[in-house]
Amino acid sequence: MSINFTLxxxxxxxxxxxxxxxxxxxxxxxxxxxxxEKQIADGLAASDEAEIALKKAQAEAEEILNEARTxxxxxxxxxxxxxxxxxxxxxADAIAEKERQMAAxxxxxxxxxxxxxxxxxxxxxxxxxxxxxxxxNKEVDSKVHxxxxxxxxxxx
Amino acid sequence: MSAGGIGGYIEHHLKNNTLELVEGSxxxxxxxxxxxxxxxxxxxxxxxxxxxxxxxKSGVPSKAQNFIELIINFVNExxxxxxxxxxxxxxxLALSIFVWVFLMNFMDMIPVDLLPWVGSQAGxxxxxxxxxxxxxxxxGMSFAVILLVMYYNFTKKGPTGYFKEYFGHPFEASNPxxxxxxxxxxxxxxxxxxxxxxxxLGLRLFGNLYAGELIFMLIAVFTLGYGLEQLMSFGGIVMMxxxxxxxxxWALFHILIITLQAFIFMMLSVVYLxxxxxxxx
Numbered sequence: 001m002s003i004n005f006t007l008x009x010x011x012x013x014x015x016x017x018x019x020x021x022x023x024x025x026x027x028x029x030x031x032x033x034x035x036x037e038k039q040i041a042d043g044l045a046a047s048d049e050a051e052i053a054l055k056k057a058q059a060e061a062e063e064i065l066n067e068a069r070t071x072x073x074x075x076x077x078x079x080x081x082x083x084x085x086x087x088x089x090x091x092a093d094a095i096a097e098k099e100r101q102m103a104a105x106x107x108x109x110x111x112x113x114x115x116x117x118x119x120x121x122x123x124x125x126x127x128x129x130x131x132x133x134x135x136x137n138k139e140v141d142s143k144v145h146x147x148x149x150x151x152x153x154x155x156x
Numbered sequence: 157m158s159a160g161g162i163g164g165y166i167e168h169h170l171k172n173n174t175l176e177l178v179e180g181s182x183x184x185x186x187x188x189x190x191x192x193x194x195x196x197x198x199x200x201x202x203x204x205x206x207x208x209x210x211x212x213k214s215g216v217p218s219k220a221q222n223f224i225e226l227i228i229n230f231v232n233e234x235x236x237x238x239x240x241x242x243x244x245x246x247x248x249l250a251l252s253i254f255v256w257v258f259l260m261n262f263m264d265m266i267p268v269d270l271l272p273w274v275g276s277q278a279g280x281x282x283x284x285x286x287x288x289x290x291x292x293x294x295x296g297m298s299f300a301v302i303l304l305v306m307y308y309n310f311t312k313k314g315p316t317g318y319f320k321e322y323f324g325h326p327f328e329a330s331n332p333x334x335x336x337x338x339x340x341x342x343x344x345x346x347x348x349x350x351x352x353x354x355x356x357l358g359l360r361l362f363g364n365l366y367a368g369e370l371i372f373m374l375i376a377v378f379t380l381g382y383g384l385e386q387l388m389s390f391g392g393i394v395m396m397x398x399x400x401x402x403x404x405x406w407a408l409f410h411i412l413i414i415t416l417q418a419f420i421f422m423m424l425s426v427v428y429l430x431x432x433x434x435x436x437x
Contacts, residue, residue, distance in 0.1 A: 003292060005177060006187040010194060010296025011303075017198050017256060018249045021205070026248035028209040029221075029228050035214035 125153040162377050169268065169373055172290065173282040189283045190290040197259040197287065201252070227255065231422070238426045241433040245304070246426060253297070254422040260288040261365055261414030265407060268372045288365040288417075291358070298358035301425045305353070308432035317435060322346050357424055364417045368410050375403045 129149060178184035208224045217225060231254055235247045263286040275283040287293045309318045323339040325346070378399040379387065386392045 002182050003295065004174075004183050004185045004187065006185075006190055006290065006292035007296045007299070009186060009191055010293045011300045013191075013194060013198060014252075014297050014300045017202065017252050018245070020202055021252040022245060022248040025202070025205045025209045026228070026251060027244075028212055029205075029224060030232065030247075032212040032214045032217075032221075033225055033229070036217075039214065 121153045125149050128152055162380060165377060165380055166370070166373050168282075169272070169284070170370075171282060172284050173280065187284075187290055187292060189285070190287045190293050193263060193285060194260060194287045194293055197256060197263070201255050201259055205255070227251070234423065235426055238423070239430040239433070241430070243429075243433070246429050249301075249304075249429075250422045250426050253301075253425055254418050257288060257297070257361065257421050258415060258418035260286065260293070261418055263287065264289075264365060264369055264372065264410060264414060268369070268376050286365060286369055288361055289369045291362050294362040295354070295358040297421070298354040298361075301357065301428065302350075302354040305428045305432040308429065312433050313435050353428055357421065357428075361417050361421050364413055368406075368413055371406055372403070372410075375399055375406060378402075 172187035173189040174185045175188050176185045204220075205224060208218075208221050211218070212221060228251060231251045232247060235250050239246050266285060268285075271285045272283045275281070284290065313321065323342050323346075324335065325342060327338040327342055329335050329338055376399075378395050379392065382392055382395075387396060
């Protein structure tokens with residue numbers, strides 16, 4: 001139970017143990033722990049950043065979508081306007097065409113009527129000539145009476 | 157088993173296996189069993205921690221690494237609470253004290269007669285298993301700590317700073333006459349403190365573990381020298397049950413003590429080292 005040389009040995013062993021712990025154990029493990037701590041902190045920061053970026057991207061997407069929507073509206077409106085314009089134009093064209101055709105028809109009808117009148121007149125003169133021949137029993141020299149007949153035709 | 161009855165049994169268990177380096181000298185002897193068991197526990201500590209440190213990962217830790225990180229984290233927190241200076245020595249020192257002293261104390265949890273019996277089968281008839289019940293071992297560590305404290309006292313405060321503190325503290329005065337008058341009592345108090353620190357540090361651990369070991373021996377004595385016939389008698393069975401229950405209770409309680417003593421040794425060492433760094437006086 002007395003103090004002896006064991007004490008000195010234990011002091012030396014103790015110093016060696018502490019030195020080994022100091023050199024090869026403590027810094028290594030604590031370093032790994034601190035590195036992990038840093039990794040976790042970095043990871044959390046990165047996830048925060050990513051969240052912010054995501055929100056930004058979502059807002060951007062929303063903006064682009066809105067823009068596209070307004071663009072599409074504008075395009076539709078323009079198309080509608082154009083369609084109305086084309087329709088109006090077509091209507092106006094059709095009306096003009098109709099009037100033109102109607103005018104042409106009226107002119108033709110008039111022409112036809114005039115021609116019929118002329119024919120009629122000619123037939124009347126022929127009839128009158130024939131009537132006169134029967135009446136006089138002789139041939140009327142159409143050449144001689146041409147002036148007369150023309151006058152008659154004009155009168156009818 | 158032992159020739160001298162109960163007294164002889166206990167005496168036998170409290171004696172170290174010694175080797176005299178110088179014939180007839182009490183100082184130049186070595187308690188071989190204490191040295192061997194401290195070395196075994198040191199190898200267990202350094203081997204396990206060193207193995208984990210070698211395979212350390214900053215990613216997902218293994219179970220062993222997790223366990224060791226738990227201990228290191230615990231020690232680191234305690235040290236950071238008490239020791240507010242930069243030092244590469246103090247925290248590793250605290251860790252080695254805590255784990256190593258715990259392992260030495262843990263030898264107490266092994267049944268008192270098991271390892272000596274194994275030794276006697278191998279021809280070694282004298283063996284003490286628990287190193288921290290050897291005053292040389294506990295004093296060896298506490299003196300080493302105090303040497304370190306003295307070293308820091310000199311290097312951190314400077315010889316004059318330490319000298320001033322030694323003579324001008326704890327009684328402080330502002331006028332020179334009173335200073336001179338208080339120098340002697342200050343010196344006496346500081347001397348007592350300087351001696352008391354390592355002695356109390358070593359004795360506390362030794363006392364607790366020695367007493368614990370002694371109680372295990374007293375429990376072991378219950379059926380000492382009983383033959384099989386005696387054990388199977390009514391009295392023998394009663395003694396066996398009592399021995400078992402008492403041993404169990406003391407072992408459970410002792411788990412607390414061995415951890416607490418290792419912790420106290422670590423904390424006080426850190427406190428003393430923090431005082432040696434403290435230049436505020």
